Amino acid sequence: MLECRAMALDQTVPTSPARSSRDVVDRALTELHAHRTEWARLPVLEKRALLEQIKDRAARLAPEWVEVATRIKRLPTGSPIAGEEWMSGPWALIAGIVGLSRTLERIARGRDPLEGARLHRAADGRVIVDVFPSSPFEQVLLSGYSASVWMQPGVDEREVRRSAGSFHRHVRDPIGSLALVLGAGNITSIAPLDVLYEMIAEGRVVVLKMSPVNEALGPVLERVMAPLVERGFLRFVYGGADVGEMLTRHRLVEKIHVTGSAATHDAIVFGTGDEGRARKQRREPLTQIPVTSELGGVGPVIVVPGVWSEADMRFQAEHVATQKLHNAGFNCVAAQVLVLHREWPLRERFLAILRDTIAQLPKRAAYYPGADARQRDAVEKHARSELLGGQDVPYTRIVDLDPDDRSAPAYRSEFFGATWAETSISAPDVQSFLARAVTFANERLMGTLGAQILVHPATQRAHRAAIERAITDLRYGTIAVNAWSGVGFLLANASWGAFPGHTLEDIQSGRGVVHNAMLLERTEKTVVRGPFAPFPRSLLLGERHTSPKPPWFVTHRRSDRVGALLTQFEAAPSWRKLPAIFAAALSG
Structure with missing residues (x-):
């Protein structure tokens, strides 16, 4: 267990970018709208190449990413707790890119997106797809852990395989669309991962509004995601609830994804105050575009x-x-x-x-x-x-x-x-x-x-x-x-x-x-199993x-060291890197 000790707290919170004006928002959305079809029809291997560039940039910028994140969260200088920022920040993003990139390559080569995954049935007949571990490295790094995705009732094995990656395999000559992602303020990989899911799974260009809580990280993420920004497929905007409302009501936004609270969701969908509550009771949403969300719970x-x-x-x-x-x-x-x-x-x-x-x-x-x-x-x-x-x-x-x-x-x-x-x-x-x-x-x-x-x-x-x-x-x-x-x-x-x-x-x-x-459709739940x-x-x-x-x-004494090593390993795996990871992990 970590010893209870006093540690110096870094109270210097980094500076946030300037609030995005109406002109900045309009220009960002206009540019994205003009590139929506180009992105939707971009060959799969070109999308994969852009992902690989982002992966390399995330690995290179990871130390700066973590340094900014620890200052936002006022973590003690030199604390092993910084490992949380490595693992839930750049490591999580790089791992997500590795998975998406592997699926896109299979689709581009005409192979099954679920290649190598075992499909079987639960006792009640639901189809289960074993998704982790999916490589020898994963089996070694997280020994004893497994994960399976359970499909919704009524979905059979044939539909699971046929529908995986459906946008890239079955949609012909897409026009494309523009999604708004309202980024989370807590875990720093959520916003870029949500952006990539909208872009890869659904074929949409994206405007990302950073949360005011962690928007100081935005300039670093803009550099990480630069291959998409430079091509006109992604834009970042900043500000509070007023900018959020400007975006959610904008005529060019065709889909919204929000990570946050149920109250934020309801404000977007129904509005605020007594009028918003009345609309919710009458089931009369203000917005008619699709809204997806991840909102936590008990x-x-x-x-x-x-x-x-x-x-x-x-x-x-x-x-x-x-x-x-x-x-x-x-x-x-x-x-x-x-x-x-x-x-x-x-x-x-x-x-x-x-x-x-x-x-x-x-x-x-x-x-x-x-x-x-x-x-x-x-x-x-x-x-x-x-x-x-x-x-x-x-x-x-x-x-x-x-x-x-x-x-x-x-x-x-x-x-x-x-x-x-x-x-x-x-x-x-x-x-x-x-x-x-x-x-x-x-x-x-x-x-x-x-x-x-x-x-x-x-x-x-x-x-x-x-x-x-x-x-x-x-x-x-x-x-x-x-x-x-x-x-x-x-x-x-x-x-x-x-x-x-x-x-x-x-x-x-x-x-x-x-x-x-793996771009599965009609999923119900993920079941993770680990060691006792x-x-x-x-x-x-x-x-x-x-x-x-x-x-x-939270009691691991070398979490920061392990997190840094895992991040660099994920970006460029090698058996030679494993001993250092194991040594740091065992010393925790």
Whole structure:
């Protein structure tokens, strides 16, 4: 575990670009509109070549990218926490480009976009596509991890293969269109990854409005994405809600994608204030163009009872702490509600270890606007809470919530910060607990972006059918077994987004998917599976992998070093680079 120590905080936030005027916005959209058909009809290999140029630029500019991001988030100088910015920034973008580039090459050569992927069926008949690992390097670097994309009911294997990459394989002489991407302010790879998905999967040119929270990174991203900017296929704009409204109502914008909150989504679709609420109630959106979104939610961590050792509990406490406090808790897929079995003999011991683990973490700045108000509101609206440290906003634990309380704000509102809640469900056995926990998650908690299940390998072997039933029944876009669902964000071939079916009036965690480098159509969920224990202790539990403590853990002592090495490896893989990565990872 990281020692609790004082570290110097870099309070020098970089300067943001100037607000984009109406003339700048109009000119950007006019230029994009003029190039929309050129981009849509550009040969696949030319698009792939542009992606490869962006990949190389991202690798070259990665140190500057990370340096700006750490200053925006006021991270301590020299802290291993900077590894988060490497892995969720340039590494994630480069990995996404590698996946998309591989798919485009297959399409250009007339090959199956799903070449090498195994297709099989779930117990209920749904088609599953195994998307990770997809190369020997992936198998070695993330040993013990796997990911599968589950298709929606009614989709058969033939349709899966036929529809993959449909824009490039089946659309003839496209006119093209112009999409607005409203970038996220928290994770720095979200905006460029969303841009690339609109451009590659849908064939659209894009105007990207950076979030005011991280718009200081915009000039670096403009240099990373310069091959698309120089050809007139991408434009960046800057500003607050007024610029956003200017863009969302502009006559040349034909599609909107937003990463943010449900309130932001509703303002775009229905407007603000009493009039906006009335429009929403009447189901009369202001905009008639397609709107896709990724909006976060209340993420559960279902802890399956079992015989855990002290080492198991310490490791999983670090795991849960990561799921909550990665990026200081400002993740759409951050865990928010810990769901335990009330009769589990180790419940109180595990919660005590988790509490101590979080209390000993280094202090972090609550850089995202509104965190203090959200934390105070959570404390005021719940009877029992505990403050465990933190810098300007305390790490906050909401204790012993009633699972049957339909009015608990912790179940219905995303805290988006370092606040989480704990509840426990009574059940006579493991199977009953799992069934009740799944019902609780599906019916009590707002949102469907990500859910976690933590289960000891012995328990998993003894109750395999019940575990698989829980995975099948959970209505979440990403379900992670012995992993954080945020890992699914990092895996390029995995689809990322809410569980399908939300309406504009009840948007929950959003509509549509991104990432999805194999360009699958009609996806339902991604299922990520990881190891319960790190190597070599994993061998004692019957797990076959060589993964040490994951470098994205908030307790990893060399996360910054591992993140930098992984980024450079992803851009130019080589077996010779692996020893340094493993050495840094093992020293965490």
